[in-house]
Amino acid sequence: xxxxxxxxxxxxxxxxxxxxxxxxxxxxxxxxxxxxxxxxxxxxxxxxxxxxxxxxxxxxxxxxxxxxxxxxxxxxxxxxxxxxxxxxxxxxxxxxxxxxxxxxxxxxxxxxxxxxxxx
Amino acid sequence: xxxxxxxxxxxxxxxxxxxxxxxxxxxxxxxxxxxxxxxxxxxxxxxxxxxxxxxxxxxxxxxxxxxxxxxxxxxxxxxxxxxxxxxxxxxxxxxxxxxxxxxxxxxxxxxxxxxxxxxxxxxxxxxxxxxxxxxxxxxxxxxxxxxxxxxxxxxxxxxxxxxxxxxxxxxxxxxxxxxxxxxxxxxxxxxxxxxxxxxxxxxxxxxxxxxxx
Numbered sequence: 001x002x003x004x005x006x007x008x009x010x011x012x013x014x015x016x017x018x019x020x021x022x023x024x025x026x027x028x029x030x031x032x033x034x035x036x037x038x039x040x041x042x043x044x045x046x047x048x049x050x051x052x053x054x055x056x057x058x059x060x061x062x063x064x065x066x067x068x069x070x071x072x073x074x075x076x077x078x079x080x081x082x083x084x085x086x087x088x089x090x091x092x093x094x095x096x097x098x099x100x101x102x103x104x105x106x107x108x109x110x111x112x113x114x115x116x117x118x119x
Numbered sequence: 120x121x122x123x124x125x126x127x128x129x130x131x132x133x134x135x136x137x138x139x140x141x142x143x144x145x146x147x148x149x150x151x152x153x154x155x156x157x158x159x160x161x162x163x164x165x166x167x168x169x170x171x172x173x174x175x176x177x178x179x180x181x182x183x184x185x186x187x188x189x190x191x192x193x194x195x196x197x198x199x200x201x202x203x204x205x206x207x208x209x210x211x212x213x214x215x216x217x218x219x220x221x222x223x224x225x226x227x228x229x230x231x232x233x234x235x236x237x238x239x240x241x242x243x244x245x246x247x248x249x250x251x252x253x254x255x256x257x258x259x260x261x262x263x264x265x266x267x268x269x270x271x272x273x274x275x276x277x278x279x280x281x282x283x284x285x286x287x288x289x290x291x292x293x294x295x296x297x298x299x300x301x302x303x304x305x306x307x308x309x310x311x312x313x314x315x316x317x318x319x320x321x322x323x324x325x326x327x328x329x330x331x332x
Contacts, residue, residue, distance in 0.1 A: 043274070043278065044271060044273075044274025044275040044277070044278045045275065045278060047267070047270075047271045047274065047275075048245050048248055048271055048275055049245075051211065051212075051213055051241065051245055051271065052241070052242050052245040052246070054213060054214075055215070055238040055239075055241045055242045055245075056238070056242065058214075058215055058234070058238050060217045060231045060234060064214050064215065064216040064217075065212070065213055065214025065215055065216070066213050066214060067213065067214065068213050068267045069267055070267065070270060071270075072265070072270050072273065072274075072303070072304065073274055073277065098213070098214035098216070099216075106263070106265040106266075107265055107303075108265070108303065
């Protein structure tokens with residue numbers, strides 16, 4: 001049976017990993033063709049590291065990179081939040097192979113993705 | 120190097136860090152074809168001289184150039200002069216497919232070579248994030264601003280507590296809607312410009328001085 005594997009990864013699982021471990025895990029899984037939905041997304045430094053390492057992993061005809069979408073950080077609008085520039089750490093992230101995952105629409109509160117079986 | 124010499128070097132570095140006046144190093148970031156090099160060239164034309172450019176503008180799917188740095192650009196606005204070092208980075212992307220180059224009429228081998236160069240450019244742009252004092256994020260105001268590249272650059276500056284200025288470029292185009300960018304990232308200053316036509320540049324320089332001066 002041909003299909004696409006979608007892994008919904010809990011915050012508990014991803015938070016056990018160190019930053020580099022997370023990035024390596026994501027690239028390895030996406031290169032296998034999986035789509036990952038992280039309950040708690042990556043922090044901005046990890047996102048940048050993921051982009052950098054993805055570029056190192058690109059191979060013509062084999063792996064052209066990732067499609068990754070996450071929400072912008074929600075700034076804490078409270079008085080103390082404004083003073084201390086607190087941001088919500090809860091961010092969902094969707095990551096998959098660029099040739100299979102297409103983002104149709106994205107705004108502050110919605111990510112709409114089309115997953116294609118064709119490679 | 121003996122202990123005394125090592126102490127002298129350390130002291131000198133510390134002294135320079137504390138007291139030496141230097142321009143802030145500002146990176147110009149954004150997705151490919153948002154107008155980063157056009158903006159860089161416009162800044163140089165306005166403040167350095169018409170003959171100097173940061174680089175040639177690329178219209179292909181992904182840029183294959185390296186980051187370029189120009190030190191000590193003195194910008195005068197509202198009677199104040201600020202000195203900035205500006206780094207024009209290659210466009211950031213999460214994917215690079217050599218087929219995109221083939222669609223531009225390049226051969227298979229040339230496309231693969233360009234693809235490799237483009238990936239090196241993105242790696243270089245990401246590495247620069249660690250060495251900057253702030254970022255000018257250039258967005259195409261005819262495109263949806265909610266891209267991963269924008270979210271990642273903004274997130275990095277916020278996490279490092281560094282200033283950011285958003286430039287809504289290409290306002291000369293009929294589909295431009297800079298208000299969408301302002302609504303998307305209201306926590307950061309945004310200036311609508313056309314770097315190509317030179318529209319909105321006075322407001323841009325004022326915002327630049329306010330953010331990075």
